[in-house]
Amino acid sequence: MAEDQATGRPNPAIPDLPEQAVSLRGLTKVYRASGKTAPKTALDNVDLDIPQGSLFGLLGPNGAGKSTMINILAGLVNKTSGSAKIWGYDIDKTPRQSRAAIGIVPQELNIDAFFTPQELLELQAGLYGVPPAERITGELLKVLGLADKAKAYSRTLSGGMRRRLMVGKAMVHNPPVLVLDEPTAGVDIELRQQLWTHVRDLNARGTTVLLTTHYLEEAEELCDRIAIINHGKVIACDRTERLLAMLDNKELVLILDRDLEALPAELEHFGAELIGGRRLLFHYRASESRVPEILSAVSAAGLTIVDMTTEETDLEDLFLQLTRGAHDQ
Numbered sequence: 001m002a003e004d005q006a007t008g009r010p011n012p013a014i015p016d017l018p019e020q021a022v023s024l025r026g027l028t029k030v031y032r033a034s035g036k037t038a039p040k041t042a043l044d045n046v047d048l049d050i051p052q053g054s055l056f057g058l059l060g061p062n063g064a065g066k067s068t069m070i071n072i073l074a075g076l077v078n079k080t081s082g083s084a085k086i087w088g089y090d091i092d093k094t095p096r097q098s099r100a101a102i103g104i105v106p107q108e109l110n111i112d113a114f115f116t117p118q119e120l121l122e123l124q125a126g127l128y129g130v131p132p133a134e135r136i137t138g139e140l141l142k143v144l145g146l147a148d149k150a151k152a153y154s155r156t157l158s159g160g161m162r163r164r165l166m167v168g169k170a171m172v173h174n175p176p177v178l179v180l181d182e183p184t185a186g187v188d189i190e191l192r193q194q195l196w197t198h199v200r201d202l203n204a205r206g207t208t209v210l211l212t213t214h215y216l217e218e219a220e221e222l223c224d225r226i227a228i229i230n231h232g233k234v235i236a237c238d239r240t241e242r243l244l245a246m247l248d249n250k251e252l253v254l255i256l257d258r259d260l261e262a263l264p265a266e267l268e269h270f271g272a273e274l275i276g277g278r279r280l281l282f283h284y285r286a287s288e289s290r291v292p293e294i295l296s297a298v299s300a301a302g303l304t305i306v307d308m309t310t311e312e313t314d315l316e317d318l319f320l321q322l323t324r325g326a327h328d329q
Contacts, residue, residue, distance in 0.1 A: 018088040021177045021208035022050040022073065026082035029068050029232075042068040044232035045082070050210060050225075052087075052176070055203045057223035057240075058212045061323060065232040066212045070179055074104050087176050100128075103170030107182040109162055113155035117146050117165050120154065121172055128173040140168045143205075144198060160191045164198055171207075178202065179210045184218060196222060216319055220244075230323045252282040252291060254298060255307040264301040270294055 029043040043065045050056045060066050071077035073086060075095060084091045087101035111120065121137040141147045144164040149157060157165065163183060170178060180199065184192040192215075199222060203209050213219055219226055220240060227237040236243060259277030270290075273281040280298070284290045291310075298305060 017052050019052065020049045020085070021052040021054070021087060022048070022210065023085045024048040024069075024082065025084075027069070027072065027079060027084055028081045029065075029072065029077065030080045041232050043072075043079075046229075046232070046234055048227060048234055048237065050177075050208065052208050053203075053206060054225050055199070055209045055223050056211065057219035057226040058210060058229065059216065059219055059226060059319060060229035064229045066229060067181070068232075069229075070104065070181055070210075070212065073102060073179070075099050100173055101175055102177045102179060103173070103175035104179045105166050105170045105181060105183060107185055109166060111154050111162055111165060111169075113153065115154055116151045117141060117154060117157070117168070118150040120165065121168055124169045125172040130173055135172070136174065137172070140171060143201070144168050160194045163191070163195055167198065167202070176206075177208045177210065179212075181212050182214065183211070184213065184215060192218070228319060228322055235322050250284055250310055252284065252294060253309045254280040254282075254294075254305050256280065257304040257306050260303075264303070266297050266301040267294075270297065 024046050027043050027046040027048075028041070031040045031042060033039045046065075046069070058066055058069070068077060072079050072084060073091070075091065075098075079091075084098075086098040089098035089101055091098045115123070118137055118141065121140060122135065125135045125137065138147070138150075141150050144167060146161060146164060146168065149161060154162065154165065167178070167180075183199070184195055196218070199209060199211070211219065211223060223240055225238065226240050226243055228235050228243075256278040260274060261277075263272060263274045263280075267280065270282055270284075275281055282290075282294055284294070295305075
Protein backbone atom coordinates (compact mmCIF):
# COMPACT_ATOMS: atom_id res chain seq x y z
CA MET A 1 0.00 0.00 0.00
CA ALA A 2 1.39 3.39 -1.00
CA GLU A 3 1.63 6.34 1.34
CA ASP A 4 -0.01 9.72 0.95
CA GLN A 5 2.60 12.09 -0.44
CA ALA A 6 1.83 15.05 1.84
CA THR A 7 1.41 13.34 5.20
CA GLY A 8 3.13 9.96 4.91
CA ARG A 9 -0.04 8.14 5.97
CA PRO A 10 -1.05 4.92 4.14
CA ASN A 11 -3.68 5.52 1.47
CA PRO A 12 -5.31 2.42 -0.06
CA ALA A 13 -6.69 4.53 -2.94
CA ILE A 14 -3.17 5.18 -4.25
CA PRO A 15 -1.42 2.27 -6.03
CA ASP A 16 2.25 1.46 -5.82
CA LEU A 17 4.49 4.13 -7.31
CA PRO A 18 4.40 4.17 -11.11
CA GLU A 19 7.46 5.15 -13.07
CA GLN A 20 5.62 8.05 -14.69
CA ALA A 21 3.29 10.28 -12.68
CA VAL A 22 1.74 11.59 -15.90
CA SER A 23 2.06 9.99 -19.33
CA LEU A 24 0.63 11.49 -22.53
CA ARG A 25 0.65 9.77 -25.91
CA GLY A 26 -0.51 11.49 -29.08
CA LEU A 27 -2.64 13.88 -27.05
CA THR A 28 -4.52 16.15 -29.42
CA LYS A 29 -7.19 18.77 -28.91
CA VAL A 30 -8.87 20.59 -31.78
CA TYR A 31 -11.48 23.20 -30.99
CA ARG A 32 -14.15 23.08 -33.68
CA ALA A 33 -14.99 26.01 -35.89
CA SER A 34 -17.61 28.38 -34.53
CA GLY A 35 -19.18 31.05 -36.72
CA LYS A 36 -16.36 32.91 -38.42
CA THR A 37 -13.75 31.30 -36.18
CA ALA A 38 -11.69 28.60 -37.87
CA PRO A 39 -10.86 25.30 -36.12
CA LYS A 40 -7.94 25.67 -33.73
CA THR A 41 -5.46 22.96 -32.79
CA ALA A 42 -4.55 23.60 -29.16
CA LEU A 43 -2.55 20.38 -28.69
CA ASP A 44 -0.92 18.60 -31.61
CA ASN A 45 0.00 14.94 -31.04
CA VAL A 46 1.77 15.56 -27.72
CA ASP A 47 3.93 12.84 -26.19
CA LEU A 48 5.11 13.70 -22.68
CA ASP A 49 6.22 11.83 -19.56
CA ILE A 50 6.45 13.39 -16.11
CA PRO A 51 8.48 11.09 -13.82
CA GLN A 52 7.04 10.41 -10.39
CA GLY A 53 8.71 12.47 -7.68
CA SER A 54 9.90 15.16 -10.08
CA LEU A 55 9.42 18.90 -9.92
CA PHE A 56 8.47 19.41 -13.54
CA GLY A 57 8.18 22.74 -15.32
CA LEU A 58 5.84 23.31 -18.27
CA LEU A 59 6.73 26.48 -20.15
CA GLY A 60 5.30 28.19 -23.17
CA PRO A 61 3.97 31.52 -24.41
CA ASN A 62 0.31 32.47 -24.10
CA GLY A 63 -1.82 30.24 -26.29
CA ALA A 64 0.82 27.50 -26.47
CA GLY A 65 -1.52 24.82 -25.09
CA LYS A 66 -0.51 24.66 -21.41
CA SER A 67 -3.98 25.40 -20.03
CA THR A 68 -5.64 22.99 -22.45
CA MET A 69 -3.31 20.21 -21.30
CA ILE A 70 -4.03 20.90 -17.63
CA ASN A 71 -7.78 21.11 -18.22
CA ILE A 72 -7.74 17.75 -20.00
CA LEU A 73 -5.91 16.18 -17.05
CA ALA A 74 -8.43 17.78 -14.67
CA GLY A 75 -11.37 16.42 -16.66
CA LEU A 76 -12.61 19.89 -17.60
CA VAL A 77 -11.88 19.60 -21.35
CA ASN A 78 -12.44 16.58 -23.58
CA LYS A 79 -9.48 15.59 -25.72
CA THR A 80 -9.90 15.00 -29.45
CA SER A 81 -7.58 11.99 -29.63
CA GLY A 82 -4.65 10.31 -27.94
CA SER A 83 -4.32 9.04 -24.40
CA ALA A 84 -3.45 10.40 -20.98
CA LYS A 85 -2.63 8.57 -17.77
CA ILE A 86 -2.31 10.03 -14.28
CA TRP A 87 -0.52 7.84 -11.76
CA GLY A 88 -1.11 4.89 -14.08
CA TYR A 89 -4.84 5.55 -14.47
CA ASP A 90 -6.21 6.24 -17.96
CA ILE A 91 -8.42 9.34 -17.89
CA ASP A 92 -10.99 7.63 -20.15
CA LYS A 93 -11.02 4.09 -18.77
CA THR A 94 -10.70 5.01 -15.08
CA PRO A 95 -11.80 8.67 -14.84
CA ARG A 96 -12.64 8.58 -11.15
CA GLN A 97 -9.28 7.17 -10.12
CA SER A 98 -7.32 9.43 -12.44
CA ARG A 99 -9.02 12.56 -11.09
CA ALA A 100 -8.46 11.39 -7.54
CA ALA A 101 -4.73 11.16 -8.29
CA ILE A 102 -4.35 14.83 -9.21
CA GLY A 103 -4.83 18.14 -7.43
CA ILE A 104 -4.88 21.42 -9.31
CA VAL A 105 -4.10 24.85 -7.92
CA PRO A 106 -5.49 27.46 -10.33
CA GLN A 107 -3.96 30.86 -10.83
CA GLU A 108 -7.03 32.66 -9.50
CA LEU A 109 -7.77 32.73 -5.79
CA ASN A 110 -11.18 31.20 -5.07
CA ILE A 111 -11.47 31.30 -1.31
CA ASP A 112 -14.60 32.22 0.63
CA ALA A 113 -13.55 35.10 2.86
CA PHE A 114 -16.02 34.15 5.62
CA PHE A 115 -14.73 30.60 6.13
CA THR A 116 -11.71 29.62 8.20
CA PRO A 117 -8.90 27.56 6.64
CA GLN A 118 -10.04 24.57 8.68
CA GLU A 119 -13.62 24.93 7.44
CA LEU A 120 -12.54 25.39 3.84
CA LEU A 121 -10.39 22.26 3.85
CA GLU A 122 -13.13 20.24 5.53
CA LEU A 123 -15.67 21.46 2.97
CA GLN A 124 -13.34 20.67 0.07
CA ALA A 125 -12.68 17.19 1.45
CA GLY A 126 -16.42 16.63 1.66
CA LEU A 127 -16.85 17.66 -1.96
CA TYR A 128 -14.26 15.02 -2.91
CA GLY A 129 -16.14 12.43 -0.89
CA VAL A 130 -13.41 11.93 1.68
CA PRO A 131 -14.97 10.36 4.82
CA PRO A 132 -14.48 12.40 8.02
CA ALA A 133 -12.32 9.67 9.56
CA GLU A 134 -9.90 9.83 6.61
CA ARG A 135 -9.52 13.59 6.35
CA ILE A 136 -6.11 15.13 6.91
CA THR A 137 -7.06 18.75 7.54
CA GLY A 138 -4.83 19.12 10.58
CA GLU A 139 -1.82 17.57 8.85
CA LEU A 140 -2.23 19.77 5.78
CA LEU A 141 -2.50 22.94 7.84
CA LYS A 142 0.69 21.97 9.66
CA VAL A 143 2.59 21.07 6.47
CA LEU A 144 1.60 24.39 4.87
CA GLY A 145 2.44 26.49 7.91
CA LEU A 146 -1.19 27.45 8.59
CA ALA A 147 -1.87 25.54 11.81
CA ASP A 148 -1.90 28.74 13.88
CA LYS A 149 -4.44 30.28 11.48
CA ALA A 150 -6.75 27.27 11.36
CA LYS A 151 -9.69 29.13 12.91
CA ALA A 152 -9.02 32.63 11.59
CA TYR A 153 -11.28 34.02 8.88
CA SER A 154 -9.70 33.61 5.46
CA ARG A 155 -10.13 37.33 4.77
CA THR A 156 -7.55 38.05 7.49
CA LEU A 157 -4.85 35.89 5.86
CA SER A 158 -1.92 37.40 4.01
CA GLY A 159 -1.48 36.84 0.30
CA GLY A 160 1.09 34.14 0.87
CA MET A 161 -1.16 32.32 3.33
CA ARG A 162 -4.05 32.40 0.87
CA ARG A 163 -1.84 30.89 -1.83
CA ARG A 164 -0.79 28.13 0.56
CA LEU A 165 -4.43 27.53 1.48
CA MET A 166 -5.16 27.05 -2.22
CA VAL A 167 -2.49 24.36 -2.27
CA GLY A 168 -4.16 22.75 0.75
CA LYS A 169 -7.53 22.71 -1.03
CA ALA A 170 -5.94 20.86 -3.94
CA MET A 171 -4.47 18.22 -1.62
CA VAL A 172 -7.40 17.31 0.64
CA HIS A 173 -7.97 14.06 -1.27
CA ASN A 174 -4.33 12.92 -1.00
CA PRO A 175 -3.33 13.35 -4.66
CA PRO A 176 0.18 12.14 -5.50
CA VAL A 177 0.33 14.66 -8.37
CA LEU A 178 -0.02 18.40 -7.77
CA VAL A 179 -0.41 20.94 -10.59
CA LEU A 180 0.44 24.57 -9.87
CA ASP A 181 -0.86 26.84 -12.64
CA GLU A 182 1.05 30.13 -12.58
CA PRO A 183 1.21 30.10 -8.75
CA THR A 184 3.25 33.30 -8.42
CA ALA A 185 1.69 35.42 -11.16
CA GLY A 186 1.31 38.99 -9.95
CA VAL A 187 2.86 38.46 -6.50
CA ASP A 188 5.87 40.24 -5.06
CA ILE A 189 9.36 38.79 -4.80
CA GLU A 190 9.16 37.98 -1.07
CA LEU A 191 5.92 36.06 -1.52
CA ARG A 192 7.34 34.19 -4.49
CA GLN A 193 10.31 33.08 -2.39
CA GLN A 194 7.95 31.84 0.35
CA LEU A 195 5.89 29.87 -2.14
CA TRP A 196 9.04 28.39 -3.69
CA THR A 197 10.06 27.13 -0.26
CA HIS A 198 6.72 25.39 0.29
CA VAL A 199 6.75 23.87 -3.19
CA ARG A 200 10.21 22.43 -2.53
CA ASP A 201 9.02 21.03 0.81
CA LEU A 202 6.01 19.32 -0.80
CA ASN A 203 8.22 17.84 -3.50
CA ALA A 204 10.75 16.66 -0.91
CA ARG A 205 7.90 14.78 0.81
CA GLY A 206 7.31 12.86 -2.42
CA THR A 207 4.63 14.85 -4.20
CA THR A 208 5.13 15.06 -7.95
CA VAL A 209 4.74 18.73 -8.89
CA LEU A 210 3.84 20.07 -12.32
CA LEU A 211 4.50 23.80 -12.45
CA THR A 212 3.41 26.15 -15.22
CA THR A 213 4.98 29.57 -15.06
CA HIS A 214 5.83 32.61 -17.13
CA TYR A 215 8.80 33.36 -14.87
CA LEU A 216 11.69 31.57 -16.52
CA GLU A 217 14.02 32.14 -13.57
CA GLU A 218 11.41 30.40 -11.41
CA ALA A 219 11.50 27.26 -13.55
CA GLU A 220 15.29 27.36 -13.71
CA GLU A 221 15.51 27.68 -9.93
CA LEU A 222 12.88 25.08 -8.99
CA CYS A 223 12.46 22.44 -11.65
CA ASP A 224 14.61 19.36 -12.22
CA ARG A 225 12.96 18.75 -15.60
CA ILE A 226 11.39 21.18 -18.06
CA ALA A 227 9.22 20.87 -21.15
CA ILE A 228 8.68 23.77 -23.53
CA ILE A 229 5.46 23.81 -25.54
CA ASN A 230 4.69 26.11 -28.46
CA HIS A 231 1.78 26.08 -30.92
CA GLY A 232 0.50 22.90 -29.30
CA LYS A 233 3.73 20.95 -29.79
CA VAL A 234 6.40 19.97 -27.27
CA ILE A 235 9.56 21.46 -28.78
CA ALA A 236 11.94 20.52 -25.94
CA CYS A 237 11.85 18.24 -22.90
CA ASP A 238 14.82 17.23 -20.76
CA ARG A 239 16.53 17.73 -17.45
CA THR A 240 17.05 21.42 -16.74
CA GLU A 241 20.84 21.30 -16.84
CA ARG A 242 20.79 19.48 -20.19
CA LEU A 243 18.48 22.06 -21.72
CA LEU A 244 20.74 24.85 -20.55
CA ALA A 245 23.74 23.01 -21.97
CA MET A 246 22.13 23.27 -25.40
CA LEU A 247 23.24 26.89 -25.35
CA ASP A 248 26.98 26.79 -24.88
CA ASN A 249 27.45 30.55 -25.13
CA LYS A 250 29.15 32.82 -22.64
CA GLU A 251 30.04 36.48 -22.53
CA LEU A 252 33.23 37.96 -21.10
CA VAL A 253 33.41 41.69 -20.35
CA LEU A 254 36.78 43.27 -19.60
CA ILE A 255 36.99 46.80 -18.20
CA LEU A 256 40.24 48.60 -19.01
CA ASP A 257 42.09 51.33 -17.12
CA ARG A 258 41.86 53.76 -20.04
CA ASP A 259 39.75 54.57 -23.10
CA LEU A 260 40.64 53.17 -26.51
CA GLU A 261 39.99 54.89 -29.80
CA ALA A 262 39.86 51.60 -31.74
CA LEU A 263 39.95 47.85 -31.15
CA PRO A 264 43.55 46.56 -31.11
CA ALA A 265 44.43 44.33 -34.05
CA GLU A 266 45.44 41.52 -31.67
CA LEU A 267 41.81 41.16 -30.55
CA GLU A 268 40.01 41.36 -33.90
CA HIS A 269 40.05 37.61 -34.60
CA PHE A 270 38.23 37.01 -31.29
CA GLY A 271 35.27 39.00 -32.61
CA ALA A 272 35.63 41.43 -29.71
CA GLU A 273 33.49 44.56 -29.43
CA LEU A 274 34.67 47.87 -28.00
CA ILE A 275 31.94 49.50 -25.93
CA GLY A 276 32.18 53.01 -24.54
CA GLY A 277 35.92 53.27 -25.00
CA ARG A 278 37.11 51.00 -22.20
CA ARG A 279 34.83 47.96 -22.18
CA LEU A 280 35.71 44.91 -24.26
CA LEU A 281 32.98 42.34 -24.95
CA PHE A 282 33.84 38.80 -26.06
CA HIS A 283 31.43 36.03 -27.07
CA TYR A 284 32.73 32.46 -26.87
CA ARG A 285 31.63 28.89 -26.29
CA ALA A 286 32.06 27.78 -22.70
CA SER A 287 33.22 24.33 -23.82
CA GLU A 288 36.16 25.92 -25.65
CA SER A 289 37.59 27.64 -22.54
CA ARG A 290 39.06 30.57 -24.46
CA VAL A 291 39.43 32.90 -21.46
CA PRO A 292 43.18 32.27 -20.92
CA GLU A 293 43.79 32.83 -24.64
CA ILE A 294 41.78 36.06 -24.57
CA LEU A 295 43.56 37.36 -21.48
CA SER A 296 46.95 36.60 -23.02
CA ALA A 297 46.00 38.52 -26.17
CA VAL A 298 44.80 41.49 -24.11
CA SER A 299 48.09 41.53 -22.21
CA ALA A 300 50.07 41.26 -25.47
CA ALA A 301 48.21 44.33 -26.73
CA GLY A 302 49.59 46.29 -23.76
CA LEU A 303 46.21 46.71 -22.07
CA THR A 304 45.55 46.70 -18.31
CA ILE A 305 42.38 45.10 -16.95
CA VAL A 306 40.75 46.65 -13.86
CA ASP A 307 37.63 44.47 -13.73
CA MET A 308 36.18 41.37 -15.39
CA THR A 309 32.72 39.76 -15.51
CA THR A 310 31.31 36.68 -17.23
CA GLU A 311 27.72 35.79 -17.98
CA GLU A 312 26.30 32.42 -19.01
CA THR A 313 23.18 31.85 -21.06
CA ASP A 314 20.06 31.09 -19.05
CA LEU A 315 16.67 29.52 -19.60
CA GLU A 316 15.30 32.73 -21.10
CA ASP A 317 17.85 32.56 -23.91
CA LEU A 318 16.94 28.94 -24.63
CA PHE A 319 13.22 29.64 -24.43
CA LEU A 320 13.44 32.53 -26.90
CA GLN A 321 15.65 30.57 -29.28
CA LEU A 322 13.38 27.52 -29.33
CA THR A 323 10.05 29.37 -29.55
CA ARG A 324 11.32 31.71 -32.27
CA GLY A 325 12.71 28.74 -34.17
CA ALA A 326 9.39 26.91 -33.93
CA HIS A 327 7.55 30.01 -35.10
CA ASP A 328 9.87 30.44 -38.10
CA GLN A 329 9.19 26.88 -39.16
